Amino acid sequence: MKRFIGLLQKEFLHIFRDVRTIMILFGMPVVQILIFGYVIKNEVSEVDIAVLDYSRDETTIALKNKLEASGYFNILYELQSPKEIHEHFKEGKIKEVIVFPKGFSEKLTQGKSPSVQLILDATDPNYAQIVGQYTEAICLDFGLQESQIISQSSGISIQNRMFFNEKMESSYLFVPGTMAFILMLLSALMSSVSIAREKEFGSMEILLVSPLKPIQVVLGKVMPYVILAFANAVSVILVGNLVFGVPIEGSMLLLMLASVIFVFTALALGIMISTISNNQLTAMMMSMFVLMLPTMLLSGFIFPIENMPVFLQWLSTIIPARWYLDIIKIIMLKGGGMAFIWQQLLILIGMFVVFIGISVKNYKIRLE
Amino acid sequence: MSEIRIENISKNYGKVQAVKNVSFSVKSGELFGLIGPDGAGKSSLIRIITSLLLPDSGNIQLGEYDVVKDYKIIRRLIGYMPGKFSLYQDLTVKENLEFFATVFGSSIEENYDLIKDIYHQIEPFKNRRAGKLSGGMKQKLALSCALIHKPEFLILDEPTTGVDAVSRAEFWDMLDRLKSKGISILASTPYMDEAMRCDRIALMQKGEILGTNKPSEISKMIQHDMFGVRADDMYKLKQFLSKCIDVDAVNLFGQEIHISLKTGINETSIREKLALQGFSNLEFRQIEAEIEDVFIHLMTRQAKEVKNDQ
Structure with missing residues (x-):
C-alpha cells in the first residue's frame, strides 16, 4: 500500500509540474463548455x-x-x-x-x-x-x-409543446454532450498518454524490474485522472446549471454514479490503448481517432443517431459515450431514475470488463 | 552465492541474431565488464539478465534463481541502471530517490549507508529537477536509485556513456567501493580504457563473446606479435597496411598504427616491404598488445571466420 501511495504521489507531481497537462486538465473543460455553449446554437436571432x-x-x-x-x-x-x-x-x-x-x-x-x-x-x-x-x-x-x-372562421390550429425543453434551448443538448466528451478525453487520453510516456522515457523499464505488480503500476497511473475527471464532471454540471440554465431533474447521486462508471469505462479504454502504443504520440493519435471523433460524431452529441445510416447506427452502439449521453439526458432533463437507465449502465459495465480484459491480456511484464 | 551464470544464451529479432550462444559467469563480489562497440548485443544481453527480455534459448541463474522462472524474486534482488537515463526528469533529485525507495519498499534512511558516498556528491542539488542535472550527476543519481534497495546484483548498461572523463573515473571508483561491500557488478561499456577497471572482462562483438579474461592477461590472447608503425603520411601508411597480405589486423591507435602479422610472417619481411614504399620518417617497434588491439584482432579473426563459413 505504501508503494501504491508513492506511485500516486509521483503521478500528481507529474501532473502539477507540467504546464501542458494542467492546461488540458483545467483549461480544456472550461474552454469547451464555453465554446459549445456559444457556438452550437440551433436558435436564430436578429x-x-x-x-x-x-x-x-x-x-x-x-x-x-x-x-x-x-x-x-x-x-x-x-x-x-x-x-x-x-x-x-x-x-x-x-x-x-x-x-x-x-x-x-x-x-x-x-x-x-x-x-x-x-x-x-x-x-x-x-x-x-x-x-x-x-x-x-x-x-x-x-x-x-x-x-x-x-x-371568426375556424380552421385546425396546432399547438406545440416541447416536453423536457420547453424553450428548445440547445444548451440542454451540449451540456450532457460536453460532459461525455470531457470525461472521455481526460480519462482515456490523459491516462493512455501518461502510461505511454513511461515507456517512451524508459522509466517503464525500471518500474518493470521493481517489485511493483503490473496492476499497481496501472492503477497508480490512472487513479489521479479518475479524481480529476470527476472534479471536472462536477464543475461542468455546475457551469451548465448556473450559466446555461440546464436543469438537474433527477437524482444528483445517480448522475454521479453513472459518471463514475463511465469514467472507469473510458479509463479501461485508455489503458487498452496504452498497452498497444509505445510512445506518447501514438497514444495521442489513437485516442484522437479512436475516441474523440466517434465520441463527437457518433454518440448523438452533435448529430441525432436516428438520422444516421443503419451502418453508423450499429457502429454507434459500441461508443461508450452514446450510452452515457443517454443516461445523463434521462437523469438531468427527464428526471428518470434507476428503472430507466439500468440497461445503459449494464452496457457500460460490460464494456469496462471487456476493455480491462483485453488490457490485462496485452500487458507486458517484459519488454518486447 | 551472488554468482551470475549465463549459459548458451541466444536471442533473435526476426532475422537479426542479437545474441549468439553466449556463456560466461560473474563471480560473487566481482566487477565484471562487458566490453563491445555499439550494436554488439550488450544491451539485449543485459535485458535478458534483468528478466526484461526472454531469451530464445539458454538459461541464466542469478544466485540460485532462474531468470525466467523466478523473475519476480530476481527483480527484487537486482539493481538495474538502463542505458538510457530513465529517471523522471520533472521530479527533483530527492523526489526521484524517495520514489524508487518506496517502490522497492525501502527508505532513503534505511540504506543511506550504501549510497552515502554517491549521494553525498549530488545532495547539494537535491531540490534540482533531474532533467537539469549534468550528465555525470544524472548517472550518479541513477546509480543511487538503483542501489536504494540494497541489491545483491548491480547491473549497469553503459553507465558512463555521455559522461566526461573525470566523472567516468569517479564513477568507476564508486563501483570499486560497492564491490568491496559484496555486491556483484556487471557493467557494459563501449570504452576500452574502462575495461582496465574491471576484475574480468568479456569482449563482445556481433552477438558473440570473443573471449573472457582478466584485463591484465587479455593481451596473451593474441598469439601474434604486435607492432607499432608510424610515418609522416599516416593516411597512406594505413591504406598500404590494410591492403598488405602479410598483415592480420590494422588499428589506428593515437599517433601510431598497431598491426599484428599473420602466422608465419616475420618482422623482417614486413619491414622490407615498408622500406620499398619509401615512407618518410618511418618508425617501427614491437609493442605489448592493449585491450583495443586484442579486440580488433579478435574482431578481424571473427570476420574472416564468417567469410570462410560462407
Whole structure:
C-alpha cells in the first residue's frame, strides 16, 4: 500500500509540474463548455432579411412590424423590384427575402388566404431551414389573429409543446454532450498518454524490474485522472446549471454514479490503448481517432443517431459515450431514475470488463 | 552465492541474431565488464539478465534463481541502471530517490549507508529537477536509485556513456567501493580504457563473446606479435597496411598504427616491404598488445571466420 501511495504521489507531481497537462486538465473543460455553449446554437436571432412588398397596405406593415418585434428578424432593405433579390443575396448581407403579393389586405378581408413567398439563401441548408420555419411560424400566427378578428372562421390550429425543453434551448443538448466528451478525453487520453510516456522515457523499464505488480503500476497511473475527471464532471454540471440554465431533474447521486462508471469505462479504454502504443504520440493519435471523433460524431452529441445510416447506427452502439449521453439526458432533463437507465449502465459495465480484459491480456511484464 | 551464470544464451529479432550462444559467469563480489562497440548485443544481453527480455534459448541463474522462472524474486534482488537515463526528469533529485525507495519498499534512511558516498556528491542539488542535472550527476543519481534497495546484483548498461572523463573515473571508483561491500557488478561499456577497471572482462562483438579474461592477461590472447608503425603520411601508411597480405589486423591507435602479422610472417619481411614504399620518417617497434588491439584482432579473426563459413 505504501508503494501504491508513492506511485500516486509521483503521478500528481507529474501532473502539477507540467504546464501542458494542467492546461488540458483545467483549461480544456472550461474552454469547451464555453465554446459549445456559444457556438452550437440551433436558435436564430436578429437575422438580416429584406422585404419585397407589392401591397404596401396596413396588413403587410403590421406583419413586418411583428417580424421585427419578435427579435428574430431585422429588416435591412425594402426592395423595389425582383431583380434586386439576386444582387442582395450575392452580397451576402441578407439571409432571406419575404415577398408579399399585391392586394394582401383585401384577400385577407375577403376570407381568402393570401400567400407569402419566402426566398432563402441556402448555402447553409440547416440555417436556411430554421430561418424559414421561424418566418412561417410568425406569419401563420399573424394570419390566425387577423382572420379571427375579421371572419371568426375556424380552421385546425396546432399547438406545440416541447416536453423536457420547453424553450428548445440547445444548451440542454451540449451540456450532457460536453460532459461525455470531457470525461472521455481526460480519462482515456490523459491516462493512455501518461502510461505511454513511461515507456517512451524508459522509466517503464525500471518500474518493470521493481517489485511493483503490473496492476499497481496501472492503477497508480490512472487513479489521479479518475479524481480529476470527476472534479471536472462536477464543475461542468455546475457551469451548465448556473450559466446555461440546464436543469438537474433527477437524482444528483445517480448522475454521479453513472459518471463514475463511465469514467472507469473510458479509463479501461485508455489503458487498452496504452498497452498497444509505445510512445506518447501514438497514444495521442489513437485516442484522437479512436475516441474523440466517434465520441463527437457518433454518440448523438452533435448529430441525432436516428438520422444516421443503419451502418453508423450499429457502429454507434459500441461508443461508450452514446450510452452515457443517454443516461445523463434521462437523469438531468427527464428526471428518470434507476428503472430507466439500468440497461445503459449494464452496457457500460460490460464494456469496462471487456476493455480491462483485453488490457490485462496485452500487458507486458517484459519488454518486447 | 551472488554468482551470475549465463549459459548458451541466444536471442533473435526476426532475422537479426542479437545474441549468439553466449556463456560466461560473474563471480560473487566481482566487477565484471562487458566490453563491445555499439550494436554488439550488450544491451539485449543485459535485458535478458534483468528478466526484461526472454531469451530464445539458454538459461541464466542469478544466485540460485532462474531468470525466467523466478523473475519476480530476481527483480527484487537486482539493481538495474538502463542505458538510457530513465529517471523522471520533472521530479527533483530527492523526489526521484524517495520514489524508487518506496517502490522497492525501502527508505532513503534505511540504506543511506550504501549510497552515502554517491549521494553525498549530488545532495547539494537535491531540490534540482533531474532533467537539469549534468550528465555525470544524472548517472550518479541513477546509480543511487538503483542501489536504494540494497541489491545483491548491480547491473549497469553503459553507465558512463555521455559522461566526461573525470566523472567516468569517479564513477568507476564508486563501483570499486560497492564491490568491496559484496555486491556483484556487471557493467557494459563501449570504452576500452574502462575495461582496465574491471576484475574480468568479456569482449563482445556481433552477438558473440570473443573471449573472457582478466584485463591484465587479455593481451596473451593474441598469439601474434604486435607492432607499432608510424610515418609522416599516416593516411597512406594505413591504406598500404590494410591492403598488405602479410598483415592480420590494422588499428589506428593515437599517433601510431598497431598491426599484428599473420602466422608465419616475420618482422623482417614486413619491414622490407615498408622500406620499398619509401615512407618518410618511418618508425617501427614491437609493442605489448592493449585491450583495443586484442579486440580488433579478435574482431578481424571473427570476420574472416564468417567469410570462410560462407
